[in-house]
Amino acid sequence: MLDTVREVSTPELIALRLHCAGPISRALAWFVDLAIRIGVYLVLAFPLSAFGKAGTGLILVGVFLIEWFYPVLFEVLAGGATPGKRALGLVVLNADGSPVGWAASMTRNLLRVVDFLPFFYAIGLVSMLATRDFRRLGDIVADTVVTYRRSATPLPIAPDAPRWRPHAPLSRTAQRAVLAFAERAPRLSPERAEELAEQAPMLTDDARGALAVSRLYGLAHYLSGREQ
Amino acid sequence: MRQEQFEARFGARWDAFEHWLAFARLPRRQRAKQPAPFADDDMAPRYREICQHLALAQSRDYGPALTERLHRLALEGHDRLYGTPGGGLRRFGHYLASGFAREVRREWRVVLAALLVFVLPYVATMIAVRLSPDFAYIVLPAEQLAQFDTMYGPDAAELGTARGARDDLTMFGFYIYNNIGIGFRTFASGLFAGIGTLFMLLYNGVFMGTVEAHVVNLGHAARFYSFVAGHSSFELSAIVLCGAAGLRLGLALLAPGESTRGAALRLAARSVIGIVAGAAAMLVIAAALEAFWSPRTLPLQMKVTVGAFNWLLVLGYLLLAGRRNAP
Numbered sequence: 001m002l003d004t005v006r007e008v009s010t011p012e013l014i015a016l017r018l019h020c021a022g023p024i025s026r027a028l029a030w031f032v033d034l035a036i037r038i039g040v041y042l043v044l045a046f047p048l049s050a051f052g053k054a055g056t057g058l059i060l061v062g063v064f065l066i067e068w069f070y071p072v073l074f075e076v077l078a079g080g081a082t083p084g085k086r087a088l089g090l091v092v093l094n095a096d097g098s099p100v101g102w103a104a105s106m107t108r109n110l111l112r113v114v115d116f117l118p119f120f121y122a123i124g125l126v127s128m129l130a131t132r133d134f135r136r137l138g139d140i141v142a143d144t145v146v147t148y149r150r151s152a153t154p155l156p157i158a159p160d161a162p163r164w165r166p167h168a169p170l171s172r173t174a175q176r177a178v179l180a181f182a183e184r185a186p187r188l189s190p191e192r193a194e195e196l197a198e199q200a201p202m203l204t205d206d207a208r209g210a211l212a213v214s215r216l217y218g219l220a221h222y223l224s225g226r227e228q
Numbered sequence: 229m230r231q232e233q234f235e236a237r238f239g240a241r242w243d244a245f246e247h248w249l250a251f252a253r254l255p256r257r258q259r260a261k262q263p264a265p266f267a268d269d270d271m272a273p274r275y276r277e278i279c280q281h282l283a284l285a286q287s288r289d290y291g292p293a294l295t296e297r298l299h300r301l302a303l304e305g306h307d308r309l310y311g312t313p314g315g316g317l318r319r320f321g322h323y324l325a326s327g328f329a330r331e332v333r334r335e336w337r338v339v340l341a342a343l344l345v346f347v348l349p350y351v352a353t354m355i356a357v358r359l360s361p362d363f364a365y366i367v368l369p370a371e372q373l374a375q376f377d378t379m380y381g382p383d384a385a386e387l388g389t390a391r392g393a394r395d396d397l398t399m400f401g402f403y404i405y406n407n408i409g410i411g412f413r414t415f416a417s418g419l420f421a422g423i424g425t426l427f428m429l430l431y432n433g434v435f436m437g438t439v440e441a442h443v444v445n446l447g448h449a450a451r452f453y454s455f456v457a458g459h460s461s462f463e464l465s466a467i468v469l470c471g472a473a474g475l476r477l478g479l480a481l482l483a484p485g486e487s488t489r490g491a492a493l494r495l496a497a498r499s500v501i502g503i504v505a506g507a508a509a510m511l512v513i514a515a516a517l518e519a520f521w522s523p524r525t526l527p528l529q530m531k532v533t534v535g536a537f538n539w540l541l542v543l544g545y546l547l548l549a550g551r552r553n554a555p
Contacts, residue, residue: 010302010306010310012275012276012279012302012306013279013283014279014282014299014302014303014306016303052395053395053397053398054395054397054398056395056397056398056401057395057396057397057398057399057400057401057402058397058401059401060398060401060402060404060405061400061401061404061405063405064401064404064405064408064409067409068408068409068412076312076316097306098306098307098310098311099307099310099311099312100312101311101312102312102316102320103498103501103502106501106504106505107497107498107501110412110415110416110501110504111416111419112416113412113413113416113417114416114417114419114420137419140490140493140494141419141477141493141494141497142494142497143494150303155292155293155296169230169231169289170289171289172286172289175289175291175292176292179292222291223291223292223293224291224292224293225291225293225294
């Protein structure tokens with residue numbers, strides 16, 4: 001219940017980790033969108049009101065479109081996020097991790113009026129707190145989740161060192177350990193880093209001291225595919 | 229196979245896939261200018277190949293740089309393959325041409341229910357107000373009724389105008405904003421176990437029945453029917469369809485059958501959201517008619533003929549469209 005990560009897998013059995021977003025960041029995104037919508041209204045209203053009554057008609061059509069379709073258009077055509085969600089790093093996805101389509105987006109956004117009741121998304125908030133993935137009613141019915149944008153975790157950059165290659169293939173655990181070492185060792189005292197590096201003589205050809213650290217850095221360069 | 233051999237053997241294919249992803253992200257006009265790395269229908273097999281290579285790379289403990297790259301390619305390919313295809317407007321056009329009517333017929337039970345909930349109070353209040361005109365003042369406040377008196381009275385500059393000069397475009401905007409909003413709310417409030425939808429249908433039936441009978445009582449029948457004949461078909465059917473979609477949601481909550489309530493709701497929403505979109509399209513037509521055609525003072529006969537034709541059009545469409553190519 002405390003974990004907001006949801007594991008789903010694609011039909012090709014590739015694991016996706018979705019980090020579901022909570023009420024606070026979603027509310028902030030909503031406020032950003034509100035500010036943008038108000039801005040658009042003002043920009044629309046001034047020139048159009050110059051046209052008198054005809055302008056009023058066009059303003060009403062504009063208000064209708066923005067009230068109901070602003071989120072739908074952005075979610076389907078702009079990669080699953082309104083500008084507000086984009087600013088907060090959020091994205092709307094189907095529960096299976098695929099991008100939302102017209103039907104799902106329309107459903108979740110038309111049902112916004114129910115979530116809004118009785119005042120200021122009270123029902124939506126209760127629903128979000130009561131469900132596992134912070135879903136408001138519109139999300140439940142449309143089978144969507146709001147998650148943090150997938151960010152590629154860049155491989156750590158190790159301090160400069162000559163490239164060093166292992167003699168035998170490394171297991172994945174060993175690879176990860178080397179990369180983690182290269183990421184954290186620069187923040188340790190040199191003595192502690194050397195002490196740790198000497199724990200893995202089979203990776204460094206029994207090197208001691210600073211040479212062991214440098215060889216592990218070189219190994220990290222080799223593993224992360226970076227030259228030098 | 230060692231990692232170097234693996235990379236040397238398939239690297240070119242991964243590069244091609246990466247190029248294709250970048251190419252597919254370009255706007256259509258720029259895509260036309262340059263050749264595609266490979267044909268679009270080659271994408272799915274190449275994507276599966278990437279997935280397979282990722283699995284191999286992971287099981288053989290190849291380096292993280294390679295597995296990260298393959299993982300990223302696989303995820304971007306997944307989003308592209310399972311994302312929404314383009315041409316949404318064209319597909320909606322196709323849907324309106326036949327799929328919409330088919331789905332309405334498939335959901336005929338809730339459509340019939342919504343129709344009854346709307347029409348029965350409509351007819352009942354109409355009879356009640358015709359029999360005892362004062363009943364109208366119990367249902368609606370006097371000021372509101374007075375407004376309708378002027379709208380359809382002989383002093384109105386044009387039909388259906390409250391006061392002052394009427395502007396067609398303003399009214400069009402108002403009908404779009406107000407009527408389609410009502411349609412969407414009628415659907416959404418079905419989530420309260422259908423009660424919200426029932427109330428909206430009932431209220432609209434009672435309201436319209438009262439107004440119609442009241443205006444007829446005052447002797448403005450000709451002007452009233454001249455105004456409403458043209459757009460009533462599209463508007464009333466669309467409201468009933470939105471109501472039907474809302475009832476379907478409520479029903480899924482009350483009687484989920486063999487699935488969980490959540491699953492039943494998801495299924496119900498997926499099968500009626502198209503109907504709501506189609507009803508919105510009908511309301512756009514209704515708004516255009518109501519703003520630009522209905523207020524014209526033309527011979528009553530002509531207005532009623534056009535109105536009858538529109539009713540035939542709507543009913544004929546809902547009953548017959550898409551029967552031949554039914555999947």
